[in-house]
Amino acid sequence: MRTQVGIIGAGPAGLLLSRLLALQGIDSVVLENRSRDYVEARIRAGILEQHTVDTLSAVGLGDRLHREGLEHSGIYLQYPGTRHKLDFPELCGRTVWVYGQTEVVKDLIAAQLDGGPPLLFEVSDVQPEDVDTDSPRIRFTDADGNPQLLECDVIAGTDGFHGPSRTLVQESSRGRTWERTYPYAWLGILADAAPATDELIYAWHPEGFALYSMRSPKVSRLYLQVDPSEKIEDWSDERIWDALDTRFALDGWSVNRGPVTDKSILPMRSFVSAPMRRGRLFLAGDAAHIVPPTGAKGLNLAVADVTLLATALVRLLQEGRSDLVDAYSDTALRRVWRCTHFSWFMTSMLHRSGDDFDAQLQLSQLERVCSSEAAARELAENYTGLPIG
Numbered sequence: 458m459r460t461q462v463g464i465i466g467a468g469p470a471g472l473l474l475s476r477l478l479a480l481q482g483i484d485s486v487v488l489e490n491r492s493r494d495y496v497e498a499r500i501r502a503g504i505l506e507q508h509t510v511d512t513l514s515a516v517g518l519g520d521r522l523h524r525e526g527l528e529h530s531g532i533y534l535q536y537p538g539t540r541h542k543l544d545f546p547e548l549c550g551r552t553v554w555v556y557g558q559t560e561v562v563k564d565l566i567a568a569q570l571d572g573g574p575p576l577l578f579e580v581s582d583v584q585p586e587d588v589d590t591d592s593p594r595i596r597f598t599d600a601d602g603n604p605q606l607l608e609c610d611v612i613a614g615t616d617g618f619h620g621p622s623r624t625l626v627q628e629s630s631r632g633r634t635w636e637r638t639y640p641y642a643w644l645g646i647l648a649d650a651a652p653a654t655d656e657l658i659y660a661w662h663p664e665g666f667a668l669y670s671m672r673s674p675k676v677s678r679l680y681l682q683v684d685p686s687e688k689i690e691d692w693s694d695e696r697i698w699d700a701l702d703t704r705f706a707l708d709g710w711s712v713n714r715g716p717v718t719d720k721s722i723l724p725m726r727s728f729v730s731a732p733m734r735r736g737r738l739f740l741a742g743d744a745a746h747i748v749p750p751t752g753a754k755g756l757n758l759a760v761a762d763v764t765l766l767a768t769a770l771v772r773l774l775q776e777g778r779s780d781l782v783d784a785y786s787d788t789a790l791r792r793v794w795r796c797t798h799f800s801w802f803m804t805s806m807l808h809r810s811g812d813d814f815d816a817q818l819q820l821s822q823l824e825r826v827c828s829s830e831a832a833a834r835e836l837a838e839n840y841t842g843l844p845i846g
């Protein structure tokens with residue numbers, strides 16, 4: 458088999474890259490080790506920045522997003538006694554959209570299977586080879602168990618944190634990583650309950666952070682800060698709803714309860730791997746960086762990376778010019794570090810560390826953001842997404 462761009466991983470990064478390239482006349486093949494059902498059901502991010510919505514619309518995937526997605530004009534920041542709205546259009550002229558990553562991935566897969574480039578599910582033993590040459594290859598076993606070799610001009614490693622691409626880039630002598638593991642985790646639930654709020658609520662509370670989000674007018678997505686050692690079996694639905702009631706408490710208002718349809722605990726860390734390239738292997742999305750979820754940057758950063766990468770690969774493969782691929786890692790990493798800082802800032806401002814000095818600093822910072830237009834604008838600009846490139 459031969460293609461121009463071999464793409465490892467059918468998450469949002471790999472699928473969108475394939476579509477961006479196809480629209481510019483560049484061939485690709487996407488290799489995914491999970492099944493279609495598994496990839497489409499994985500509950501993850503839910504907030505799309507303005508540029509992500511614009512990019513998805515520009516590649517012809519805006520219809521369902523605009524029909525079923527919910528445009529949001531701000532967020533609430535809450536701490537005891539206060540629930541304050543940051544109005545994004547007023548502060549920075551932009552909005553964000555609630556549209557689940559599951560839906561983004563379903564739209565991308567449907568478009569790909571409807572006459573788009575090949576997308577192979579349930580492959581195994583995927584290994585990029587010869588990435589330091591101009592003829593890299595991907596060795597893999599197809600879903601029927603047959604060994605295959607995919608010859609490429611370029612390989613895109615969009616295989617997330619646990620895929621083989623990042624390891625290969627880090628093995629090169631220039632590779633370097635930075636990591637921070639936070640002493641917090643999020644317990645997330647999905648519930649068949651109408652959201653009791655018009656905007657997301659980010660709540661600081663002495664017992665820990667809580668986030669009120671949603672997926673539709675009938676489905677709520679809620680998160681609680683818990684200790685990373687907590688076991689999901691120890692959290693009955695009743696215990697979760699009681700903790701949410703406590704942390705979101707506000708006179709005359711209450712959380713809407715309903716059947717819980719999904720429940721899990723996610724660890725929180727920051728991770729950056731540089732450079733985002735080794736020879737003809739380019740990393741994008743979670744393969745190169747992880748952010749803690751506070752601030753909803755993970756998915757949006759993956760979209761920003763592949764937007765840059767697609768433009769650079771088109772220039773390389775159609776015009777033979779390497780200037781943009783040579784600049785890709787540095788350009789992408791500037792935005793990665795900005796989002797890494799913002800995610801760290803939101804995480805640090807909102808999670809209870811157990812230290813009372815930290816708590817006073819957090820409350821002081823929250824009051825500042827809720828009373829100063831300059832501080833609020835800084836948050837709003839980062840939350841709604843900074844320009845790509």
Ligand code: FAD
Binds near residue numbers: 621754755757
């Ligand atoms: P992924 O979505 O991870 O896609 C990588 C793909 O590569 C996967 O389909 C995987 O199966 C495939 N793959 C892996 N190894 C191989 C291999 N060897 N061969 C072939 N294919 C392979 N972000 C937020 O902003 N808000 C959230 O609430 C949020 N919640 C999250 C919850 C969880 C449990 C996780 C893991 C992440 C969450 N994120 C969240 C982050 C966000 O979902 C990611 O940043 C986003 O999925 C990145 O997209 P990606 O395409 O780079 O990686």
Ligand code: DHB
Binds near residue numbers: 503
């Ligand atoms: C969601 C996740 C986030 O990390 C966030 O900051 C806001 C919303 C969500 O899953 O809806």
